[in-house]
Amino acid sequence: MEILISTAIGFLVACGIYLMLRARTMDVVIGLTLLSYAVNLFLFASGRLTSNAAALISPDAVVYADPLPQALVLTAIVIGFGMTAFLVVLAIRAFGDLGNDHVDGEAGK
Amino acid sequence: MTLLLIVLIPLLGALLVPVAAARGRMGAAWMAGALTATALGLLLSLAPQVFAGEILVSSWAWMADIGLYFSFRLDGLGLLFALLILGIGLLVILYATYYLSPKDSMPKFFAYMMLFMGAMLGVVLSENLILLLIFWELTSLTSFLLVSFWRHRSDARQGARMALAVTGGGGLCLLAGILLLGEIVGSYELSVVLASAELIQNHDLYAPALVLILLGAFTKSAQFPFHFWLPHAMAAPTPVSAYLHSATMVKAGVFLLARMHPALSGGDLWFYLVTAAGLVTLVFAAYVALFRHDIKGLLAYSTISHLGLITLLFGFGTPLAAVAGVFHIINHAIFKASLFMAAGIIDHEAGTRDMRRLSGLFKYMPYTAVLAMVAAAAMAGVPLLNGFLSKEMFFVETLALQRLDEWAWLIPALATLAGVFAVAYSLRFIHDVFFNGEPKNLPKVPHEPPRWMKIPVEVLVTLCLLVGVFPAFTVGPLLATAAGGVLQAPLPEYSLAIWHGFNEAIVMSLVALVGGVLFYLLRHRLFALHARLSPGEFGAKQVFDGLIRGLLNTSRCITHLLENGSLQRYMALLVGAAITVGIYAAAQHGAVNFSMSGTSIPINGVAIAILVGLILAGLGTVILHRHRLPALVMLGVVGLCVSLLFVYFSAPDLALTQLSVEVVTIILLLLALHFMPQEAKADSGSGRRWRDALLAGGAGIGVAGLTWAVLTSPFETLSGFYLEQSVPGGGGTNVVNVILVDFRGFDTFGEITVLAIAAIGIHALLQNLLIKPNEPGRYGWAPAKPPLLLEVISRPLLPLALMVAVYLMLRGHNEPGGGFIAGLVVGIALVMQYLASGVEWTQARLRVDYFKVIAVGLILSLLTGVASWIWGYPFMTTTFTYLYWPVVGKFEVASAMVFDLGVFLTVVGITMVILAELGKLSGPLAPRPVQNKGESR
Incomplete structure (x- = not known):
């Protein structure tokens, strides 16, 4: 199972980076979103993955899921949203001001 | 304490001088003079103790851990230099007051000068070597300001830059050398270092430390091959040249040689390095001085030559040579400062410093001419003047040197040759300027300077005579104390008499005098020969300029290579660098152990389905990325798969958050698509695409490997603490939420602040943005009314959604939920209204200033933290209790919930600001572009 999880995370990273290397701002935004999914999953996995573990404190729980990476990832998700939003608006502003959506502000550099 | 004041008075004076300048130009001069005199008075009050053989040290800890103390030391050597700095400083201030023209800013000049004086005093009075270095670099910086004082002149700017580059670079070497020295000795205090000669010289690091320290000293004292900056620094106003480039700053290098003499001298390495540098400089600079036509150029090279002489003497490493070196420091400072001042007077009153035009000035300024002639005679080493005495001692020392065996004649011979040159250029200075026919084409008729401008020269020339005639009575005690300070040991036997009988040294002096006169008589032939032999200028400046140019070009090339304005290239370089570092690290520490031994997650069909879905959706996003709408749909699928993974792996809070963020993100991106192109043609060729695919693949493989290694390696977590303390300490069973709002509440506070920013x-970014939404048609969206069904359903849904949010919010402490999730849910519910009923309709009914919501949220969170102070607990300590509510039953109230409420409000506000602001752009309330978007800016 580990091998599939690692592959999935690595694949998401590859997809994200490929898109971030594209020349259009929207592609970069999408790529960054993919990359942040991958990073969040990686952080989450660093606490080890257990299914059917207790997430809440209860007297009959045997195994608990590691809460610390979860807390970190939770804020990371929200911050990631803030960052994506900022980037999107930046892209719109650049498009409005420059008249094109190339990442360098002009095509053909 | 007095010692500290001596250094601080000039430094603080730099602030007082401009203040005093409010009372007119002379105010600045008076203030500078008064402060210098005060410092000098304080120094003199300490002098008797030093003459009695005491070493005064006062110390304050600064950063004791790294051996840095604010400690000062006054011994004989420090006293001598401080006297020179303050005494000559006082004379230079008087001189400069009359030298500076009304166009020059007097307060600025004297403020710089006081700064320099303080820095210089710091160098000579420091007990701690790092402190010494700080002052050392300060002298480089302040001399930069002084040399470039006439900043409108390009030669002044260039000269200042070159001086700073060379002496500042040397200062860095010195820093390294001092750190090595401190490493060897274990202390940076001079008292300790000077007493550890044996330890230092037997240490492996002695050679590098010595070379680095000498580099510092040689650059500062303009020793060959670092001499070239000094002539260019002559672009400074003449008082600066007289002060910095003859009496004080360039002496800092030889001061360092003298200071470190007990600790570093004696060995072969010291002898050969220092002697060679000194000897070459002595002869070479004396020769060049002969051919300079600018008076200040001649004096500059003469200074370099004399510094070489002093360096050579310290290189010998014998006690008597050190005494001679100290003696020549005193004499050179006196006669060279007066010569520079005389040169400044000539420049000032005749309008030029070119010796080919200046002639016969004796008629016009006989008084100044006599003063200058006496000083120049001292420079040449004529008997009955101070320069003669130390030069005699120098000749004696060259003869006494035992070290070179069959080459023993070399140094005396070269020393005599340098003496010949010195006599010749001194003669040229006197004869060319004051006699030798009539002046040619002078810009103005020369005349004597104002009375007060001559006084500093008179004082110094009188000293030349007094020391030259009565050495033992005048300079004797000071020399003995200073030499004792250099050696840190009992003084050797020496005599300061004028006449020691007819010996070899006298012969050398005579040869120098006669040879110098002959040389001068033959000067026309010599000049012709010199002109034939050296077609251009001496190459040092050209080499320096070439080096600087090369450096600039190289850095420009590298900068252009890395930073050509293409974000795509930065991205590729960044990823490439990360992969390279990753491979390097893996190679260094051994590849990850890819064994199956650590696997523990049971294989499960649901999980496999989710992961495969994730991979396919990711692939789909990439394949479809040029068609933005389908790509966004695929992106949404990826996000959903991630949420499902969170559910599967026991993280309900994360799943809820991811789900709601997913909705908001997709709405946001769809809104953006309303403005941005929805289709894109392929920009990059297949080569570029393959390169990018390779980079992306490399990064992906790296991350996959890393994840694999993490998942299969043994695991230890610090979460046990949180699990144990969550209920008794935080009062909540949802550990994730308790961590967010309680244990690590400060972090969360920081994060919502970032979101608010x-x-x-x-x-x-959206202010004043003029952008046209895509036209309806192929890409744009039809402005049709939203579906009626959506509109009807969304309105009753709003209170329901709000209720769910309140529920999630309240239970968050104990069950999945909390401020973040509840905030996002409210955000989505409100955005639904915009979507279903239109911006106009919603805007009219939802008159909320979302920035106020954000502000209230942040303040609420902050106040929860601050409130704990009131009860005497640390910031963000939480408390909780249980209440009994009718019907509901036992109910928990925690102060962390107020904090969570703050988080909730902030998140709502932020979501609404982001989406509503963007939504407004497309609605009827949007600012309309007047023209085509391309031309709107």
Whole structure:
């Protein structure tokens, strides 16, 4: 199972980076979103993955899921949203001001 | 304490001088003079103790851990230098007051000068070597300001830059050398270092430390091959040249040689390095001085030559040579400062410093001419003047040197040759300027300077005579104390008499005098020969300029290579660098152990389905990325798969958050698509695409490997603490939420602040943005009314959604939920209204200033933290209790919930700012572009 999880995370990273290397701002935004999914999953996995573990404190729980990476990832998700939003608006502003959506502000550099 | 004051008075004076300048130009001069005199008075009050053989040290800890103390030391050597700095400083201030023209800013000049004086005093009075270095670099910086004082002149700017580059670079070497020295000795205090000669010289690091320290000294004292900056620094006003480039700053290098003499001298390495540098400089600079036509150029090279002489003497490493070196420091400072001042007077009153035009000035300024002639005679080493005495001692020492065996004649011979040159250029200075026919084409008729401008020269020339005639009575005690300070040991036997009988040294002096006169008589032939032999200028400046140019070009090339304005290239370089570092690290520490031994997650069909879905959706996003709408749908699928993974792996809070963020993100991106192109043609060729695919693949493989290694390696977590303390300490069973709002509440506070900043940034970016939404048709969206069904359903849904949010919010402490999730849910519910009923309709009914919501949220969170102070607990300590509510039953109230409420409000505000601001752009309230978007800016 580990091998599939690692592959999935690595694949998401590859997809994200490929898109971030594209020349259009929207592609970069999408790529960054993919990359942040991958990073969040990686952080989450660093606490080890257990299914059917207790997430809440209860007297009959045997195994608990590691809460610390979860807390970190939770804020990371929200911050990631803030960052994506900022980037999107930046892209719109650049498009409005420059008249094109190339990442360098002009095509053909 | 007095010692500290001596250094601080000039440094603080730099502030007082401009203040005093409010009372007119002379105010600045008076203030500078008064402060210098005060410092000098303080120094003199300490002098008797030093003459009695005491070493005064006062110390304050600064950063004791790294051996840095604010400690000062006054011994014989420090006293001598401090006397020179303050005494000559006082004379230079008087001189400069009359030298500077009304166009020059007097307060600025004297402020710089006081700064320099303080720095210089710091160098000579420091007990701690690092402190010494700080003052050392300060002298480089302040001399930069002084040399470039006439900043409108390009030669002044260039000269200042070159001086700073060379002496500042040397200062860095010195820093390294001092750190090595401190490493060897274990202390940076001079008292300790000077007493550890044996330890230092037997240490492996002695050679590098010595070379680095000498580099510092040689650059500062303009020793060959670092001499070239000094002539260019002559672009400074003449008082600066007289002060910095003859009496004080360039002496800092030889001061360092003298200071470190007990600790570093004696060995072969010291002898050969220092002697060679000194000897070459002595002869070479004396020769060049002969051919300079500018008076200040001649004096500059003469200074370099004399510094070489002093360096050579310290290189010998014998006690008597050190005494001679100290003696020549005193004499050179006196006669060279007066010569520079005389040169300044000539420049000032005749309008030029070119010796080919100046002639016969004796008629016009006989008084100044006599003063200058006496000083120049001292420079040449004529008997009955101070220069003669130390030069005699120098000749004696060259003869006494035992070290070179069959080459023993070399140094005396070269020393005599340098003496010949010195006599010749001194003669040239006197004869060419004051006699030798009539002046040619002078810009103005020369005349004597104002009375007060001559006084400093008179004082110094009188000293030349007094020391030259009565050495034992005048300079004797000071020399003995200073030499004792250099040696840190009992003084050797020496005599300061004028006449020691007819010996070899006298012969050398005579040869120098006669040879110098002959040389001068033959000067026309010599000049012709010199002109034939050296077609251009001496190459040092050209080499320096070439080096600087090369450096600039190289850095420009590298900068252009890395930073050509293409974000795509930065991205590729960044990823490439990360992969390279990753491979390097893996190679260094051994590849990851890819064994199956650590696997523990049971294989499960649901999980496999989710992961495969994730991979396919990711692939789909990439394949479809040029068609934005389908790509966004695929992106949404990826996000959903991630949420499902969170559910599967026991993280309900994360799943809820991811789900709601997913909705908001997709709405946001769809809104953006309303403005941005929805289709894109392929920009990059297949080569570029393959390169990018390779980079992306490399990064992906790296991350996959890393994840694999993490998942299969043994695991230890610090979460046990949180699990144990969550209920008794935080009062909540949902550990994730308790961590967020309680254990690590400060972090969360920081994070919502970052979000608020992002919202403000977005708001700012959307101000005054003129952009046209895509036209309806192929890409744009039809402005049709939203479906009626959606509109009807969404309205009753709003209170329901709000209720769910309140529920999630309240239970968050004990069950999945909390401020973040509840905030996002409210955000989505409100955005639904915009979507279903239109911006206009919603805007009219939802008159909320979302920035106020953000502000209230942040303040609430902050106040929860601050409130704990009131009860005497640390910031963000939480408390909780249980209440009994009718019907509901036992109910928990925690102060962390107020904090969570703050988080909730902030998140709502931010979501709404982001989406509503963007939504407004497309609605009827949007600012309309007047023209085509391309031309609107």
